[in-house]
Amino acid sequence: MDTISWWGMLGLGAFHGINPGMGWLFAVALGMQEKRRRAVIGALFPMALGHAISIAVVVFVIALAQRQLPEGVLRIACATVLFGFGVYKFFSARHPKWVGMRVNFKDLTIWSFLMASAHGAGLMLAPLLLRMPAAAASGHMHHAPASMTDNTVMLLSAVGVHTLSFFLVMGVVAVIVYEVVGLALLRKAWFNLDLLWSIALMIAGIVTLFLKH
């Protein structure tokens, strides 16, 4: 994976982390309900785990697909799905349904997994994955076992880097909102990140279509 891909993983992690619907807002609310900062911090770990699982599923599905499908077919398929999903999310305000404020570690992990999956968080990484030389090289059926391991390690690292950046940004925003800024932010500074998110999905689709190795 080249520098651009690594920075992309980091950048999209931050982009996911800053979206209130991905976790920080829920962490802040739990802190306020229990009236302690520990509840804010405690919520971040299962949220990061749920997010990582959702991302990892997509990353490994794409990696598997790279082994089975011709590069061009996969690229066009990913681009179509991304762009189509972006257009859908641009026009539809529908949101995942979840009910419940009294949540434990498992609940929060599942919640975060659902939110990331429903928003297509993993999909957004497709152009970064598809431009990876190592992944492209593994697109042949005959492949050395050592390289497969390397590839797995690299994919896991990519998920790790993305999740770490997600975790840090989500955590910093959550603590700042909880401790300093307060909820007035929700009325003044909150704009429709979901709309921006849908545009990001469309851009990711276009980028994927014109990827060159």
Next chain:
Amino acid sequence: MLQQWKPDPTFYPSPKMAIEAPVEEVAYVAAPRDDGKPDAMCVVDLNKASDTYGQIVHNLELGVRDEIHHFGWNACSAALCPYAPHPYIERRYLVVPALRGSSIYILDVKEDPKAPKLIKTLDANEVEERSGYTRPHTVHCGPEGIYISALATAGSEEGPGGIFLMDHYNFNILGQWEVERGPQSLSYDFWWHLGYDIAVTSEWGYPAMIENGVSLEDLGERKFGHKIHIWDIRHRKNIQTLDLGDDYQMILELRPAHDPTKAYGFVNAVLNMNDLSSSIWTWYKDGDGWGIQKIIDIPAQAPENPDDLPPALKDIGMIPPLVTDHILSLDDKFLYVSCWGTGEMLQYDVSDPFNPKHTGTLEIGGITKSHPHPAAGPVSGGPQMVELSRDGKRLYFTNSLYVAWDNQFYPDGANGWMVKADVNPDGGVEFDSDFFVDFGESRAHQIRLQGGDSSSDTFCYP
């Protein structure tokens, strides 16, 4: 439909912030009728600077004999709740069920808040088929959809009544809410403690017990509701039933604390069968379970001349207070209690929810009393549906309970009116003598204030 870039400005994360909301300029008032003309949604001008202040400026006709009663918004501050945030939905539609007719009207108030447009009607058949219930009543905007309670099962017109869900984008009815209702059968109001994943439901009566006036026979047999039910929202399961005892008949309006970290609320019991008093009770979280305790008793009063009593009360010879509505201010400090029978609006300081202090009284109407209003002189009916502005400074109320019941308790006429009182922040209320809305032959029931009021929104942050 293109989405909004900014959250709806009428959504507030916390009740504290909602108190800072701008002053309302418009009220929507449900106006049922008894004269064969259609029920209506009336718009009342609340802007003091306006030439039409305190007047009905629009009248949107709905169905005949619908009993337009309670209604609510498609979306509210609950859209900010953290587990399913979607603050770009607009508060622009009123969801208006017909309590007798069982249809549901969707009104759009965006283009001209003073002239709502009817954009969709779900007829009674559709409501009953899709929800499984009939006689829809309370509407609350929840974090992930619209919740509506109903008095009875479709077709049977008996129990169980319950709650159904409605999609807040297209207003399709999604079906019954409950998974495990336990012993619950009677139904009326509902609300919740979202911070605790708890809903609460109350009990009135089945349609046959109320639709021809209160059935005195059923009342004598103590068949009306005397319980509230505590539900686990996540599993839609009745986890506890709190019985006030069958001395207490008709347990109606549920007013949980607005602060989501507080686990208590207030409910009214209309009639104590032993002495005709009304009472206010506090339910509260008690360890792992929930408890309920009576905090206010409001006694029946003796009439000056018993011959003036309506037939329903002649044998009894007393005027029951008939507490049938109450409202809690957004700071959880003041509770306003409507005594529909005795013609009083009582203000209590409930900062300590177990030790209320009586801080103010308004007198208007009342059975055999007809206390006067400063602008209108003696009036019929008494204080009934009450609503409070978000800042807690302006109290509005109307005089109709339910058309057939108005006729029973106020047989000499129950022309509709709406009044306003100004609240002293330290306690005490007094009438705004410039504000008396005369509804004429029409009745006047629930009031909703533009942008939200003290019973329209749920907050997920303290």
